[in-house]
Amino acid sequence: MAKRPPRVVAELGRPETPEETAARKAANSVNYRQRQTLRNLLLALGASLLAVLVIVLLVPRSDTAIERDIDVAAVAEQAQVASDVPLAVPELPDGWRANAAELRSSSADQVTAWYAGYLTPSDEYIGMYQGLEANPTWVAALLERTIATGTITIDGVEWTVYDNRDSGDDVGNARYGLTTEAGDSTFVLLGTGTPEEFETIATALVPTIDAQR
Incomplete structure (x- = not known):
């Protein structure tokens, strides 16, 4: 089977070197992990807000103002x-x-x-x-x-x-x-x-x- 030619990078106008390929893959991996971390943070924040909303809705409230009556x-x-x-x-x-x-x-x-x-x-x-x-x-x-x-x-x-x-x-x-x-x-x-x-x-x-x- 013929070996696939190296990937040509448009910005470089030439094939990537092995070092550039490794650097690109590493950068892509870092970006992916950062996106996943942000996504997880947003999901956790949403879950926390939902829990607070549920608590607020479940706690009974009264329209009558609470007034102290001291002895x-x-x-x-x-x-x-x-x-x-x-x-x-x-x-x-x-x-x-x-x-x-x-x-x-x-x-x-x-x-x-x-x-x-x-x-x-x-x-x-x-x-x-x-x-x-x-x-x-x-x-x-x-x-x-x-x-x-x-x-x-x-x-x-x-x-x-x-x-x-x-x-x-x-x-x-x-x-x-x-x-x-x-x-x-x-x-x-x-x-x-x-x-x-x-x-x-x-x-x-x-x-x-x-x-x-």
Whole structure:
């Protein structure tokens, strides 16, 4: 059988040398392996994305927003070991929910305060602060340094009112506020609730306030 003539490479205009043939085959082998590696990576990525999609579809979801309801009394009981002053736990009617409760320390004013945050029946916010041996600077900072607009007596307790609802200034959550003092405690209520909702929580604080007078 006649031997097949060497392959002529168009770019060279002559037959390949054995070395060039070996180099070409080696390069083709490398290119093939690279294409296979890329293909395998794409297949693996696709499989991973498919698995994630299946998990997302299988996990049950709810359109209802998850809202925390903190047991303020339980947190206060734990926090009480750090304070000689009884910590306030207002008993509020149905429709009120607590989303935070903790002892807070202000490094600027050196004041420790018992705090509980509430969502009102109208889905607004009211924060209750009980400052322990607080000072006017601490109160002013909480109320965004706004000016008192009057006083109100609620169930025998006189409160200073800070009504900033019509203010054009940025007062944060201090749209409305009430403050009063009893013994070593300074009570500050502030938030976006209605005045009636503020009266509800202020009334619930009366037993604690009376006990500290």
